[in-house]
Amino acid sequence: MSSSLTFDAVSHRFGAEEVLRDITLCVPESSCVALLGASGSGKSTLLRIAAGLLPPSAGQVRIDGEDVTAVEAEKRETGLVFQRPLLFPHLSVVDNVAFASRMAGGSKAESRRQAREYLELVQLADYAQRMPGQLSGGQEQRVALARALARRPRILLLDEPFSSLDLGLREDMYELLETIREQLRPTIVLVTHDRREASVLADTIAVLEHGEILQHAPVAQIHHQPASPAVNRILGGLNEVLGVIRAGVHHSALGRITVAPDTPDGPALLMPRQESLQLTGAGEAPARGTVTQIRPSGAHTLVRVTLDAAADQERVDVAVEVTGTPRLSRGDTTGVGLRGTAGWVVPL
Amino acid sequence: MTTVTKPVPSSRVPERRPQPSARRASVSGWRRILPVVLGAALLLWILLPLAPVLLWSVAGQWRAPAPLPGSWSSQALESLLSPEILQAGLWSLALGMSVAVAATTLGALAAFSLHRLPRTLSRIVGFLLLTPLAIPPFALVMGANVLLLSARVPTFAAVLIVLTVTALPYTTYMFSVALASYDWRFEEVARTLGASRVRVIRTVRMALLAPAIARAGFLAFLVGWSDYITTVLIGGGQFRTLPMLLGSSASSTGGEQLTAALSLAMILPPVILLAFLARWGARGRISP
Numbered sequence: 001m002s003s004s005l006t007f008d009a010v011s012h013r014f015g016a017e018e019v020l021r022d023i024t025l026c027v028p029e030s031s032c033v034a035l036l037g038a039s040g041s042g043k044s045t046l047l048r049i050a051a052g053l054l055p056p057s058a059g060q061v062r063i064d065g066e067d068v069t070a071v072e073a074e075k076r077e078t079g080l081v082f083q084r085p086l087l088f089p090h091l092s093v094v095d096n097v098a099f100a101s102r103m104a105g106g107s108k109a110e111s112r113r114q115a116r117e118y119l120e121l122v123q124l125a126d127y128a129q130r131m132p133g134q135l136s137g138g139q140e141q142r143v144a145l146a147r148a149l150a151r152r153p154r155i156l157l158l159d160e161p162f163s164s165l166d167l168g169l170r171e172d173m174y175e176l177l178e179t180i181r182e183q184l185r186p187t188i189v190l191v192t193h194d195r196r197e198a199s200v201l202a203d204t205i206a207v208l209e210h211g212e213i214l215q216h217a218p219v220a221q222i223h224h225q226p227a228s229p230a231v232n233r234i235l236g237g238l239n240e241v242l243g244v245i246r247a248g249v250h251h252s253a254l255g256r257i258t259v260a261p262d263t264p265d266g267p268a269l270l271m272p273r274q275e276s277l278q279l280t281g282a283g284e285a286p287a288r289g290t291v292t293q294i295r296p297s298g299a300h301t302l303v304r305v306t307l308d309a310a311a312d313q314e315r316v317d318v319a320v321e322v323t324g325t326p327r328l329s330r331g332d333t334t335g336v337g338l339r340g341t342a343g344w345v346v347p348l
Numbered sequence: 349m350t351t352v353t354k355p356v357p358s359s360r361v362p363e364r365r366p367q368p369s370a371r372r373a374s375v376s377g378w379r380r381i382l383p384v385v386l387g388a389a390l391l392l393w394i395l396l397p398l399a400p401v402l403l404w405s406v407a408g409q410w411r412a413p414a415p416l417p418g419s420w421s422s423q424a425l426e427s428l429l430s431p432e433i434l435q436a437g438l439w440s441l442a443l444g445m446s447v448a449v450a451a452t453t454l455g456a457l458a459a460f461s462l463h464r465l466p467r468t469l470s471r472i473v474g475f476l477l478l479t480p481l482a483i484p485p486f487a488l489v490m491g492a493n494v495l496l497l498s499a500r501v502p503t504f505a506a507v508l509i510v511l512t513v514t515a516l517p518y519t520t521y522m523f524s525v526a527l528a529s530y531d532w533r534f535e536e537v538a539r540t541l542g543a544s545r546v547r548v549i550r551t552v553r554m555a556l557l558a559p560a561i562a563r564a565g566f567l568a569f570l571v572g573w574s575d576y577i578t579t580v581l582i583g584g585g586q587f588r589t590l591p592m593l594l595g596s597s598a599s600s601t602g603g604e605q606l607t608a609a610l611s612l613a614m615i616l617p618p619v620i621l622l623a624f625l626a627r628w629g630a631r632g633r634i635s636p
Contacts, residue, residue, distance in 0.1 A: 053536050073539040080540040086533055090555045103542035151541050 010059030034198035079148030255286030285335025404608030447572030455519025526560030
């Protein structure tokens with residue numbers, strides 16, 4: 001059922017505005033890639049191009065290596081789920097799920113039988129005879145997912161499918177998608193602006209901004225080794241520490257941090273995530289600073305510290321995420337250190 | 349000098365206020381009753397004028413100021429089965445159905461085209477489509493008559509063309525309103541589910557727009573079914589419809605029974621059609 005999907009130098013224009021610029025991206029078979037970006041970054045346009053609903057201005061779309069750019073949406077064998085479930089209101093739940101089979105020429109009885117299997121997969125077999133208006137938002141989205149899966153798509157395209165659901169339902173949907181991935185192993189392209197959702201559901205994340213892919217990498221790597229400050233910010237990273245690389249060591253107000261040995265000497269931004277920093281006693285750490293803000297966030301607290309800088313160094317503010325509530329107040333002096341030994345830098 | 353009023357202890361306040369829950373119950377009670385009362389009043393408003401029509405249609409003699417007819421007769425109702433009236437009914441039905449089909453189809457096409465135009469142009473064209481409503485029917489028909497006569501258009505077709513133009517603003521408006529809230533992504537989803545463009549129109553678009561089709565078709569049917577001026581002026585008496593018979597009967601004296609019976613014959617088909625369309629629109633009869 002699953003296939004690989006490749007965007008090969010895909011560009012798209014709406015009039016004079018270029019919304020996608022030279023996108024090259026490979027989604028391996030049975031993997032899940034999240035397209036992460038803000039509104040207007042072009043991620044939904046890319047999904048519509050993948051579905052065959054929009055022809056690209058330039059470039060090619062390949063499924064299993066075969067060029068499908070000119071193949072119409074109804075023949076492309078993709079399944080699409082939007083933010084709104086968009087269940088056909090004049091059809092019952094089972095007939096919504098049976099729609100693809102009916103379009104393929106299946107009999108009503110056989111199509112409904114198959115549809116019930118997919119309704120069982122999304123745990124809604126008991127709701128088969130209901131009309132869409134009789135379902136809750138979460139149930140509607142489950143049916144929409146079942147309907148897309150019943151198409152037996154080579155690629156499953158999800159356009160912010162859970163963003164209108166409340167937090168609890170969203171967690172349920174994440175679990176459901178995990179089950180579906182285990183059982184059917186579909187290739188999934190997920191469009192989202194929620195970095196947590198991308199991290200929970202996807203194997204790799206492609207960060208889009210202004211129609212360009214800034215970086216495509218596995219979830220952990222893209223968080224801890226962002227290719228640019230923009231990627232770092234989109235992934236929720238709060239720290240960019242300006243310093244200088246000398247012989248594989250980054251010198252800044254945060255102290256001397258070892259970086260990759262092949263990093264060229266010169267000015268560079270060290271980008272330790274707030275979760276990678278820790279507060280220590282003022283005397284123990286190579287860097288010291290003054291607490292400027294303490295912001296509780298449930299089980300964690302975000303502490304902002306202005307580091308003491310030498311005369312030749314830039315003043316640096318860093319954010320440190322700590323578990324629980326630290327025994328600190330604004331104005332206190334604290335030490336700040338990096339968990340682990342190596343840091344990640346982007347040369348300037 | 350300032351006068352300070354002491355607050356009265358609550359235990360001394362003699363009046364009893366309803367408890368909040370009781371007040372809420374009374375408000376919710378009114379909320380339940382009010383729509384029923386208003387609905388009943390509306391029904392009465394519509395049905396009350398029909399009572400004299402119904403009574404006249406089965407009256408033998410009815411002299412004022414008697415509240416009810418002095419004698420009863422089914423003669424007027426029986427006369428509805430006369431060949432002349434049946435023929436007129438068929439002409440009216442043909443005209444109503446033809447206008448409904450033509451104006452609904454053209455209205456849908458016009459609304460889809462308007463929807464695709466840039467906003468400013470769409471407003472201008474929309475305004476132009478509404479102009480037949482602003483022109484007095486007599487003037488519109490006289491102007492069209494000259495044009496259609498010189499073009500040698502057959503009578504029924506000429507009447508149909510003018511009535512379609514008259515009905516077009518209603519049908520276009522109905523579809524424009526429906527399209528304003530229409531989510532085109534339903535069609536995109538259907539296409540990714542394997543539906544061709546033609547099947548998308550049949551199984552999704554028509555089904556989702558079924559209520560608008562029903563409303564537009566019904567209004568256009570009414571324009572054709574109940575028309576008098578166009579049929580008289582352009583038809584020139586070549587075919588006689590129910591409104592023409594009704595007009596002729598109503599203008600003569602002593603024919604109240606027949607006028608009432610013809611009025612009922614005019615009312616019943618649209619009511620039956622409305623009931624059918626309401627059911628069709630609510631259910632959505634189109635399935636894949």
